[in-house]
Each structure stands twice: as structure tokens, then as C-alpha cells.
């Protein structure tokens with residue numbers, strides 16, 4: 001059947017019933033975007049409980065790297081599930097954990113030896129990185145960037161600075177955390193402001209950075225930004241922690257985004273796409289800083305064997321064509337979206353790499369004021385037309401489909417997006 005296929009305007013009756021039950025019993029903290037109620041997923045297609053078929057350009061927030069329920073990933077999960085579901089990798093050994101750690105060490109940038117700590121999520125990976133950075137350097141200060149999103153547990157939240165509402169009323173957060181602007185201005189602020197007036201660079205444990213800001217608005221930094229941070233870190237014995245939780249595992253058309261700029265992190269943090277949807281994260285650190293002793297850190301579920309099996313199958317698929325597909329289809333998608341700008345002046349910017357593309361919407365006044373209301377209207381209308389999109393930043397729409405998406409699906413998404421803007425008279 002042709003996709004999208006909208007049988008009944010979403011949310012249909014079954015979806016409405018589930019949304020109502022959900023809202024009665026789940027925490028109001030969840031910030032649901034629109035009332036999509038998923039029944040099944042295949043590749044880049046989602047079927048809702050009322051039988052509508054949607055084209056998925058969210059990938060469950062940049063997670064379903066190999067598409068929904070890829071048969072090879074499902075097979076790996078089933079095979080491992082039949083053997084055993086859990087045995088706590090913090091206390092004992094099993095092959096899928098050793099195998100995945102070995103694979104990740106080979107995959108991560110840098111030919112130096114590395115060690116892996118496995119977690120269940122992005123935020124836990126960042127927590128591990130904060131702890132290792134402080135432990136191994138015996139320094140306390142951490143530097144992050146305005147607009148950054150590193151997670152929501154108290155340690156990672158201390159680094160997060162994309163929206164003040166994420167942080168409000170949760171303090172006090174971690175001490176000794178400093179934020180500077182994202183980009184070259186931030187590099188100057190580090191040297192001219194922080195290191196001169198607030199603390200000595202030899203008190204800084206780590207600089208934590210996203211190679212492309214995700215939640216902050218799909219912001220691509222200037223091409224020399226990461227290299228400049230690398231150089232500052234080297235000069236002062238500061239660890240460079242690169243958060244590739246959203247950008248990693250092929251999303252930007254390379255296995256890791258920092259490879260676009262030839263920068264090798266001391267600590268690489270990954271999660272999201274690593275296991276195609278099973279909860280898993282990994283902190284990959286240089287061996288010589290991985291100095292913590294047995295018992296210093298651990299996790300009951302981190303490195304779950306079923307999630308490890310899913311990750312190994314995911315990596316296989318990524319290496320055998322999906323990273324390449326992200327580069328190719330991503331290039332096509334960006335070109336097609338950029339081509340809409342002349343007709344739709346509300347599109348103030350189209351940016352991104354691979355299948356991590358942001359379209360910023362702004363008013364057509366001289367200040368080009370970000371138009372978050374229009375962004376939300378576009379997401380809702382596109383949903384009703386069968387295209388799933390997500391927002392980020394103040395007024396940006398993100399296009400982050402599964403890496404298995406085809407050119408034809410990308411073309412359909414662009415057509416729906418254009419029709420949505422037209423219908424909203426934009």
C-alpha cells in the first residue's frame with residue numbers, strides 16, 4: 001500500500017481511547033508532541049492503532065537506526081533471548097558484552113587502546129563520563145555549551161543548557177559546571193573569560209560537547225570548532241568528551257560525526273541508535289584514562305545481553321550500507337529541502353549532515369524572529385497528512401528518519417512538508 005495512507009483523521013477512536021487512559025495514569029512530565037499511538041513499525045513506516053500508515057521522519061527521536069524491527073536485528077534479539085535475558089555484566093561475564101566492547105573499541109575514532117563502560121541510556125553514559133573524567137584527572141570543573149542537551153539526570157542535567165525549563169526547580173545541580181556559547185565565540189570565552197577570571201585550566205576535568213547540537217536546534221558548528229577544543233584540551237590536560245548520543249551510529253553519514261572533522265575524543269559517549277531501539281549506551285574511553293578500580297562504577301542492567309546482541313546486528317547493518325545510505329539520501333533530502341526555501345520564505349535555514357537535518361522556521365520580519373508557533377502547527381498538520389516530524393531548538397523542525405529510508409520516501413516527505421507549508425499559507 002502507498003505510504004502515507006490516512007484512513008481516518010488521526011487521532012482515530014482507538015488512539016483517542018489509549019491517549020485518555022495514558023493521560024490518566026502516566027506522569028504529566030512527559031511532553032507528548034501529538035497524539036500518535038503506535039501499533040507497528042517496519043522500516044521507515046509506522047502503523048497507528050486505527051490503521052493509518054505514516055512515514056516516520058523521527059525514528060523515535062533518532063533511535064531506530066536500522067528502521068523499525070529490522071529482521072536481522074529481531075533475529076539477533078530472539079536468538080539471545082532464547083539463551084538468557086540477563087546476568088549482570090557488572091558482576092559476571094558473557095560473550096555478547098565482551099564482543100560488543102571489542103567491536104566498539106575498534107569502531108571509535110583513534111588507534112589508541114580503549115575501554116568501554118556499558119549503560120542503558122544516554123544520560124547514564126554522560127553520568128559515567130562525568131565520573132570517569134573527575135576520577136581520572138582528580139579535577140572537578142566541567143565545561144559545556146549553551147544550547148547543549150546531555151540528559152536529564154542530575155549530573156547530565158547540570159551540563160544540559162538547551163532550555164531553562166529542563167533545569168527549573170531541580171537545583172542545586174552539580175557545582176563547578178560552566179557554560180560558554182557554542183562555536184568559536186565559546187572557544188574565546190574559555191580562554192579569555194573562564195581561564196583568566198574564574199578557574200585555572202588545570203582545574204578543569206573535561207570539556208563536554210556535541211559535534212552537532214541536537215535538542216538545541218540541529219546546530220552545525222564552524223568546521224574548526226572541534227579541532228580548536230581538541231587543541232585547548234591537549235594544552236591543559238583537559239579531557240575532550242564528545243557526546244555522540246544523537247549524532248553517532250551513522251546518523252550524519254559517517255559512523256561518528258567527529259570523523260567529519262578528524263577529531264579523536266578522549267571519551268566518546270553513545271546511546272540512541274546503537275541497538276536500534278533496545279536500551280543501551282556506551283562510554284568509550286582511552287585506556288590510559290580508564291583508571292578506575294573494580295567497584296568504582298557499575299550498573300545492574302547496563303550491557304544487557306539482548307541489547308548487546310541487537311547492537312552487534314545494528315553495527316553489521318550500518319557497516320554494510322546504512323551509513324552510506326544516510327550520506328546519500330541525507331544529501332538528497334537536504335538539497336530538496338533547500339530548494340523549497342525560495343518558495344517558502346518562512347524557511348530561514350536548512351542545515352545538517354547526513355540524515356540529521358534541521359529546517360528553521362522564522363517570521364518574515366526584518367529580525368527573522370523564530371516562529372515556534374508555526375513550527376508546532378507544521379508538525380501537527382504533517383502528522384494529519386501522514387508524515388511524522390519532531391521539533392528541536394526554538395523553531396526548528398528536525399528530519400531524522402531511520403537510516404534505511406529511501407530516496408523515494410525522502411521525496412514524499414519533502415512533498416508533504418511543502419504541501420503542509422502551503423496549506424498553512426506559508
Ligand code: PLP
Pocket residue numbers: 061121122123124126149150151152210214215243244245246247271272
Ligand atoms: N545527549 C544527547 C546529545 C541527546 O540527544 C540525548 C537525548 O536526546 C541525551 C544525551 C540523553 O539521552 P537519553 O534520553 O537516552 O538519556
